Amino acid sequence: MPHLISTRAGTSSTGVRTGLGVPGCAHPLLAAAEWDALARTGPPLHWVVLDVAGGPGVQPDPHCLDAAGRLRNAGVRVLGHLDTAYGTRPFAEVIAEAHRYLEWYQVDGFLLEHCPADRATLPQVRRTVGALRALREDAHIVLGHGTHPHPGYAETADQLVTFRGPWRDYRWSQVAEWTADHPPERFCHFVHGVPRGHLDEALRIARWQGAATIWFTDRTDRGGSADPWEALPGYWDDIVSRIGTGVSE
Template sequence: MPHLTRRKALTAGTVQRTGLGIPGFAHPLLAPTEWGELTRPGAPLHWVVLDVADGPGVRPDPHCLEAAGRIRNAGVRVLGRIDTRYGGRDFDEALSDARRFLDWYQVDGFLLDHCPADRDDLPEIRRITTTLRALGEGAHIVYGHGTHPYPGYAENADQLVTFSGPWSDYRWSQAAEWTADYPPERFCHFVHGIPLGHLDEALRVARWQGAATIYFTDRTHRTDRGGRTDPWESMPGYWDEIVSRIGTGVSE
C-alpha cells in the first residue's frame, strides 16, 4: 500500500540535483517562445520530449528538426515520445516510431508515454525497451506511467514518471515504499495547476518523495470551444521563477 516515505539521508559528498523534464511543448511554430527558452544558458534541464504529431509524424518536419538540434547542441537530451497505449500498442508500430525518431531527429532516447503499470504487462515493455536500447546506443528510457507501477519496472528504465496529474492530488500524494530503495534521479513528477504561491510547497513534496526530475506548471486542463487544452503544451506563467529556484539549487 503506498504511503509517504521519507528518503534516506544522502551520503557525504552526494548531491541531489533537481532539474526539469519537459513533457513536450506544442509544435515549434505554435510555441516558438517555449522552444527558444529551452536553450537559455544554465537552464536546469534534464531532457526535453519531442512529439511531432502523436509520435514522429509521417515525414521529417524541418521546424522540429531545427528545434531539436538547437537543444541537443545546448547539451540537453531530446527524447522521442512513443505512445504505448497502456500496453495496447503493436510492437512493430512502436519500433517503427522509434526508428523514425532516430533517423529523422537523432533523438537521445524515448519517453514511453501511457506506459502500463501492471505486473502482467512488464514482459512486453521489457521487450520493447531491450529493442530500443539496441537501436539507439546509450538511449535514455523513461516510462511514463503517471503513477507508481509494479516495482519490477524500475529494473528496466532509466527513469519512471510516478506522478502525472493536478496539484489538488499531488499535494496529498504518497510515495510507494519501494521507491526508497532507489535514488531520486530515477523518478519524475509532472504536475499541473500549481499556483505560484504553492510552488515552494510543491518543490518540497518532490524532494520529500524523492523525485529529482520535475515539471510544474500553473496551466490546467481546460475545455473551451476549441477543445480540451493540454497543460504541458505551453510554458508556465512562472517559468522564470522555477528556473531561478531550481537552477541555483534547492535545499531543505
C-alpha cells in the same frame, strides 16, 4: 498494490540536484518562444520531449529538426514521444516510430507515454525497451506510467514517471515504499495547476518523495479539454532560477 507512506526518509540530504523534464511543448511553429526559452535554459533541463504529431510524424519536419538541434547544442537530451496506449499498440508500430525519430531527429532516447504499470505487462515493456536499446545502446528511456507501477519496472528503464496529474491530488499524494530502494534520479513527477504561491511546497513534496526530475506548471487541463504541457509555466523564469541555484534543495 504497493504499500504507501507519506514521505521518503533520507532524500533531503542526498545532495541530488533537482532538474526539469519537459513532457513536450506545442509544435515549434505554434510555440516558437517556448522552444527558444528551452534552448537558452541549459543545465536545469534534464531532457525535453519532442512530440512532432503524436509521434515522429510521416516525414521529417524542418522546424522540429531545428528545435531539437538547438537543444542538443545546449547540452540538453531530446527524447522522442512514443505512445504505447497502455500496451495496446502493436510492438512493430512503436519500434517503427522509434526508427523514424532516430533517423530524422537523432533523439537521445524516448518517453514511453501511457506506459502500462501492472505486473502482467512487464515482459511486454521489457521487450520494447530492449528493442529500443538495440537501436541506440545509450538511449535514455523514461516510462510514462503517471502512477507507481509494479516495482519490476524500476529495473527496466532509466526513469519512471510515478506521478502525473493535478496539484490538488499531488499535494496529498503518497510515495510507494519500494521507491526508497532507488535513488531520486530514477523518478519523475509531472504536476499541472500548481499556483505560484505553492511552488515551494510542490518542490518540497518532490524532494521528500524522492523525485529528482520534475515538471510543475500553473497551466491546467481545463477539465480534460486542454493540454497543460503545451506551453511553459507562467512562472518559468522563477522555477528555473530556483532549481538552477539549488533553492529547491
